[in-house]
Amino acid sequence: MQFLRWIFDHYSALMTPELIDPRGPRFTAGITTIVLATALLSGSWIPVFVQCVQFALGGFVSPKKAPYGLIYINLIQPRLSKDFSSEPINGPKFAQKVGFLCTVVALGGSLIGNYVTFAIAVAFALAAAFLNAVFNFCLGCEIYLIGQRVFSKKFR
Amino acid sequence: MNHLVILGIVLGVSTIFGLWYRSSRGTVKPHSSTQLTESDLNSPLGTRFTLVQFSTDFCSFCRPTRKLLEEISQAVNDVKYLELNAETKVDLVKRAKILSTPTTLILDANGIEIGRVIGVPKRDQIVDAISPMDI
Numbered sequence: 001m002q003f004l005r006w007i008f009d010h011y012s013a014l015m016t017p018e019l020i021d022p023r024g025p026r027f028t029a030g031i032t033t034i035v036l037a038t039a040l041l042s043g044s045w046i047p048v049f050v051q052c053v054q055f056a057l058g059g060f061v062s063p064k065k066a067p068y069g070l071i072y073i074n075l076i077q078p079r080l081s082k083d084f085s086s087e088p089i090n091g092p093k094f095a096q097k098v099g100f101l102c103t104v105v106a107l108g109g110s111l112i113g114n115y116v117t118f119a120i121a122v123a124f125a126l127a128a129a130f131l132n133a134v135f136n137f138c139l140g141c142e143i144y145l146i147g148q149r150v151f152s153k154k155f156r
Numbered sequence: 157m158n159h160l161v162i163l164g165i166v167l168g169v170s171t172i173f174g175l176w177y178r179s180s181r182g183t184v185k186p187h188s189s190t191q192l193t194e195s196d197l198n199s200p201l202g203t204r205f206t207l208v209q210f211s212t213d214f215c216s217f218c219r220p221t222r223k224l225l226e227e228i229s230q231a232v233n234d235v236k237y238l239e240l241n242a243e244t245k246v247d248l249v250k251r252a253k254i255l256s257t258p259t260t261l262i263l264d265a266n267g268i269e270i271g272r273v274i275g276v277p278k279r280d281q282i283v284d285a286i287s288p289m290d291i
Contacts, residue, residue: 022216040166041159085223091216119162127170135174140214141275142256145242145249 019086020063025095027076028058028068029132032099036126040119045110048122052103059096063089066096091140095132098139099125181275184262184285190252190269192261202229202236205270205286206263210242210249215257217276224279225260232287262286 032051039047057066064073102125109117131137192208194200207225211218222239229237242249242257252261252269260273262285271285 025216037163037167040163043159085220087216087219088213090213094214123162123166127166127173130167130170131174131177134171135178137174137177138216140212141217141258144212144214145254145256148243 018062018089020089020092021072021077021084022087023080023084024069024072024077025063025092026133026136027072028054028063028066028092029129031068031071032129033126033133036122036129039106040122040126043115043118045107045118048103048106048110048118051125052100052107055096055100055103059093059100063092063096091138094140094144095128095138098143099128102128182273182278182281184271184273184277184281187269187272188253190261192248192252192263192267192269194267196248196267197238197240199238200236201263201265201267202234204234204265206236206238206267207282207286208261208263209237209239210245210252210254210257210259210261211239212242212257218258221258221260221276224277225282228279228282228286232283235286 032054035047035051035054039045039051054066054068058069063069102121106118106121106125109115109119109121128137128139132139197206197208207229209218209221209225211222225237229235240248242254248254252259256274258275260277260282261269262271262273262282264270273281
């Protein structure tokens with residue numbers, strides 16, 4: 001009986017999406033806005049590289065384990081109200097993956113000396129982060145279905 | 157082009173888009189009259205209205221939308237709430253021209269769409285659309 005309960009608890013944990021404090025991704029988006037604005041102003045690849053690492057950890061590991069997420073959890077969240085409605089982590093992870101793609105393109109543009117590619121890729125990631133931070137724009141909500149239409153056979 | 161000008165353009169255009177985005181979400185808007193049947197929904201329709209929410213796993217606002225619509229459907233007579241996964245109900249997504257989630261369709265007793273809300277609905281918008289006298 002104990003064994004069955006152990007199996008059930010682990011199965012439930014796997015099937016239930018991990019939840020996140022929704023204020024965390026907005027805080028992360030705020031820092032991202034500053035970092036990418038710095039990149040666009042300076043034309044430097046260094047802040048883009050830093051952001052790329054953040055996006056990679058946030059998108060492929062967990063937003064909670066990426067640098068900005070750790071700052072939020074340890075320094076900001078304890079000072080905020082505990083009254084909030086959690087959201088599934090899938091949306092923020094998806095947005096981080098999109099950001100990762102943008103920063104990889106930007107770094108590639110910087111590597112080959114193509115400023116236009118660099119600037120466009122940084123501008124897109126910056127716009128998405130700014131919209132998330134200021135207007136609570138949900139990238140996953142808006143583009144996921146459109147992406148499915150383009151890339152998925154079942155949507156054609 | 158000056159880097160500051162580029163930054164200004166990006167933030168300026170984003171702000172304009174953000175203001176439009178914020179104003180366009182949450183309100184009931186008329187749309188082309190999609191009709192969804194009980195066999196489409198695998199469920200009976202509400203006797204007066206049915207609120208059909210299209211969601212995905214990547215949608216941060218689907219949870220608060222679900223919570224709000226469940227509350228309203230429980231408080232208002234003869235209004236049913238259904239939630240559909242947009243990733244699996246592909247044919248309905250295409251027929252109803254769902255582009256983002258959450259999108260909530262308000263169906264009458266015959267399954268004909270009388271309006272839709274993109275984003276988290278504003279409570280008073282839904283209530284006014286379905287039952288102005290009940291709440």
